[in-house]
Amino acid sequence: MLKAKNLCWQQGNKKILDNIDFSLLKGEVIGLVGPNGSGKSSLLKVLSFLEKPTAGEILFQNKVIGSNISLDIRRKIAIVFQDPLLLNTTVYENVASGLKIRGKSKKEISDKVDRWLTSFGIFHLKNQKARLLSGGESQRVSLARAFAIEPDVIFLDEPFSALDVPTKELLIDDINKIIKDTNTTAVVVSHDFRDIFRLASKAMVLINGRVEAVDTPFNLINKSTTAEVDRFLIHWKNLDF
Numbered sequence: 001m002l003k004a005k006n007l008c009w010q011q012g013n014k015k016i017l018d019n020i021d022f023s024l025l026k027g028e029v030i031g032l033v034g035p036n037g038s039g040k041s042s043l044l045k046v047l048s049f050l051e052k053p054t055a056g057e058i059l060f061q062n063k064v065i066g067s068n069i070s071l072d073i074r075r076k077i078a079i080v081f082q083d084p085l086l087l088n089t090t091v092y093e094n095v096a097s098g099l100k101i102r103g104k105s106k107k108e109i110s111d112k113v114d115r116w117l118t119s120f121g122i123f124h125l126k127n128q129k130a131r132l133l134s135g136g137e138s139q140r141v142s143l144a145r146a147f148a149i150e151p152d153v154i155f156l157d158e159p160f161s162a163l164d165v166p167t168k169e170l171l172i173d174d175i176n177k178i179i180k181d182t183n184t185t186a187v188v189v190s191h192d193f194r195d196i197f198r199l200a201s202k203a204m205v206l207i208n209g210r211v212e213a214v215d216t217p218f219n220l221i222n223k224s225t226t227a228e229v230d231r232f233l234i235h236w237k238n239l240d241f
C-alpha cells in the first residue's frame with residue numbers, strides 16, 4: 001500500500017529523518033514509537049505528503065509519487081492529530097465535511113455520517129455544536145470524520161494523548177473494533193507503548209530520525225535489540241502487558 005525507500009527530510013542543517021525504509025501493507029496497522037523529538041510526527045507528515053522528502057522515494061499503491069501529488073492521491077489519505085481541529089459547526093457538518101469536498105451525494109453523505117457517528121458511539125451528538133463537546137467527544141468526531149471518507153491509509157498522530165485514562169481506554173476499544181471490522185490500513189503514533197500493543201501488529205522504533213527496530217510489539221518488549229532501543233523501552237519492559 002505504502003512504501004518508502006531511503007527517505008530523508010532535512011530542515012536547514014538539521015537531518016530530521018535519516019534514510020528511512022518503511023513498508024505498510026493493506027490492512028496492516030503499524031505503531032510508531034520513539035523518544036520526544038525522534039521524528040515521529042515528521043515521518044507521518046512526509047508519508048502523508050504534507051511535507052516533501054529531501055531525498056528518497058515514496059511509493060503509494062505501487063506508484064512512485066513525484067513532487068506533484070495529485071488531489072486524487074491526497075484524498076485517499078486521512079490524518080487525525082492530537083488536537084481534534086473541529087469546524088465551528090455541528091457534529092454532523094464536521095463529519096460530513098470530507099464527504100462534501102469529495103462530491104458525494106446528499107443521501108450518501110447522510111448515510112455515511114449516521115453510520116460513522118454510530119460506530120464511534122456519538123450518534124446522539126449529531127446536532128450538537130462541536131465547540132460544546134468534551135475532549136473525548138471531540139476526538140471521536142475527528143476520528144469519525146477521518147474514517148467516513150474511507151481512506152486507503154489513515155495516520156493517527158497521538159490521538160489519545162490529551163484524553164484521561166478511562167476515556168482513552170474506551171476509545172481504543174472502539175477503534176480496535178472498527179479497524180478490524182473495516183480492514184483499515186493505519187499508522188499510529190503514541191507515547192504509550194500499551195496503545196501500540198493493543199492496536200498494532202508491528203511497531204517501529206524511531207531514534208534520532210533513524211529506524212532502530214521493527215518487530216511485533218510483543219517481541220520488542222520481550223526480546224533484546226540494540227542498547228538504544230532497550231533503553232527507550234525499559235519502562236515498558238518492566239510492566240505487565
Ligand SMILES: Nc1ncnc2c1ncn2[C@@H]1O[C@H](COP(=O)(O)OP(=O)(O)OP(=O)(O)O)[C@@H](O)[C@H]1O
Nearest residue numbers: 011012014016034035036037038039040041042043
Ligand atoms: N518544520 C521544521 N523545521 C525545523 N525543525 C523541525 C521541523 N519539524 C520538526 N522539526 C524538528 O525535528 C525533530 C523531530 O520532531 P518531531 O515533531 O517529528 O518529533 P516527534 O518524535 O514527533 O516528537 P514528540 O514525541 O515530542 O511529538 C525535532 O527536533 C523538531 O524540533
